[in-house]
Amino acid sequence: MAKATTSIRRQLILMVATVLIVINAVALWSAHLYANRAAKESYDRLLYGSALQMAENITMLDSQVFIDLPVSAFETLALSTSDRAFYAMMNGQYQVLTGYKDLPDIPFTQLLQQSNEKEKFIPIYYEAIYRGERVRFVALGKRLLEADSVNDVFIIVGQTLDARRAAATEISQMALQFVTLFFFITLFLLLFVIWRVLQPLQVIKQAITERSPQELSPLEANVPSEIAPLLKSINYFMAQLDNTLSRLKRFTAEAAHQIRTPLAGLNSQAQNAIDETDDVLRQKQLQHILESSNLLTNTVNQLLNRATLTHRYQSHPFSPVLLDHVIKDTCRELVVWALERQVEIAYVGDIQVTINGDEFALKQMLQNIIENAIKYSPKGGMVEVALMLRKELPDTPIVLQIRDQGVGVPDQDKEHIFEYFYRSPDNFTSGSGIGLSIAKEVAEHHDARFHLKDNQPTGLIVEVIFPQRKGLSYEH
């Protein structure tokens, strides 16, 4: 049973939430920075505006600096309702003409520089602690011209930071509200999208759950192109399953038939033998019963073998197998049985090959092929078992050939010979019709290719080609 890894839905939600949180955090942070800057700039402008209004009302009158500060300058400052404000007007000698006399950190050097350069005065902003509070100041110079004298005066205006902070906080708060709203709306939409995207999987699941176990027709569901391959795979798998199942059904029916027919034969022969009065004939009939029983035993054995092999495929891992040894052993075991039928077995090959495989299964495969070859060999015939390396082919595959000199198999039967219980219509030899099928299964289980060829002048060649693989060794 496959273990479910973390749910896609949860992963998606987690990722989406993480991305959203990161984006929103960045947005909030930038909003905060922006808020601070915006508040700073707008209140700096107010401060500057106030300083300008004060500057405008400083004039020269009879070589005296004349100051008449306008209310509007203070009304501008009063726009920040809860901030203290401080100001000072100074002459070129930095004597305070009016206002606060102890303002801190006045940028005299910069003012002096601007004053000396005779350029246009630009405002200088700075912050300082004054009377226990942080104060933002603007320092501005003004050039007073009268006849032939030039006098510079300096205006310092400062204000505490409450209004700026409040404005920045307000903007930040608004941003926070907006971002929060945005966050939840996006999250909600994305959750909906995720649900929507994963919906086809639910549809497929639903479709499969609702089916009866027997129904293996392809699923008909409209799914997005990304999910289509999955559906295709499922449908392919179901088609395979359907195929396998029908094969199994056929096999079961055929197997039952194959067993019942000899049993019926046995039955009737045994009945005949009972009724037979002639001892010689009865002897002959009993002989037939024995043969039929052997045949039946053989068939049942093959079926059991197949069952065993099927089980082994799933339970036994591959291990290194000395292929040439297995072949030689099998030939040796069968040589007596062959000689009884006046058939010789010849092993051709001088290579030693080790492959990864299942020794028991390989032996079954060899037995089945060689037995089959012997069975179809004429008396005095020869079965050749050859093991070689095809060096001329890429990857130099290992080739096993079992060649007989029997009647061979016509081309139209070659495709069917591996089907269970297939017997060539003009084949009168006893046999279960299952041996070669098993052999082919074993070969395929070892990733080997299984071929049938015609022998010259007559006969069949069964060829099993093992691919060369890593971890597989051979020597001469």
Next chain:
Amino acid sequence: MSTKVVLGLVLWLVSRMVLALDTPQSTQSIFPSVNSHTKSQGAVLSVYGAINHQAIAPLFKAYQDRYPEVTIHYTEANTRYLYEQFLSRPNSRPDVMLSPAMDLQFKLANDGYALAYDSPELSNVPKDSHWRNELFGFTYEPIVTAINTDILAGEALPQSREQLLNLIRSKNHLLDDKIGLFDIQQSGLGYLAWAYDGQQSRSYGRLLEAFGTHQARLYTDTSAMLTALLKGQIFIAYNLVGAYAYQWSQQYPWIKTIMPTDYTSIIMRTAFIPRDARQPTLAKRFIDLLLSPEGQHILANQSAITPISTKAIGPYSREELSKLPHGIFRPIPLGLELLIQTDDAKKQLIYQEWDNAMQPVPHNASSVSLP
């Protein structure tokens, strides 16, 4: 209980003596603690103010009803004097400063001398009646003109500044030396009201000219001016605080008080707790009382001063005030605009203008001494 009150009253009367603080410009009264048991070790709340003793006493009484163990020292003086004393004698600062000179009070608060206090009673008063949580406006008083009707001789009572000018013009030499003004260089409130006129009205220059030509007398406190008006030493008193003028005109029917119909300046008396108050807790309680419905009610009834709260009911409530003939109410904003009134250069300009107007007749240039 009643004996205690009587005893307290007697003690108060006994202790109501004039104590020289520095000069005779201020008077000190002591309101001893009502609770005789703790009399000796009771705490003392020191209040400096430019409010009449009679007007402030009901508030002190209410305060001592709440906190009987507290003795109150009240020092009454002219607004500018209070301001200067505050700055020059940092060791004898009060626990509460009360003054109608909004600019001076504001300057002290702006310069960081006031203690921040979030009074729970602030919800009772309008939002623009306090600055930060440091300076608390608690009254709403028109700046009025009082006229001794003897001068009218059948003519209509002037209602606006324009009509006042016409009256002065028509009476001409009858009014020489017969117009009373605050000495703006001595009285903070006088300066505030005058400087505010300068911002508001085009008749300002002509008024100043008229006052100059008729050698206006200069006073430093309201009661002196009202006494002079009562005695006929002067016939017109310009820019008085409404509360006192109304009281006098109720008492003496030949004194009429008018709120000029062109515009009527409104001032707020403000209170703050100095940062270095010795009894900040007692002071905070006093601010709470001042702004509370109870305190506002006392102002509108016993103190005869219009309170800032619109909800207070009484003969001197804002509602009653607005029933009297008046012009546009122009409250002097309690904010940074007040800083200009304290600007030295500006002050010099206004003084100069004032002196220039007042000087043509040298023999009457200096202020008349108090009666």
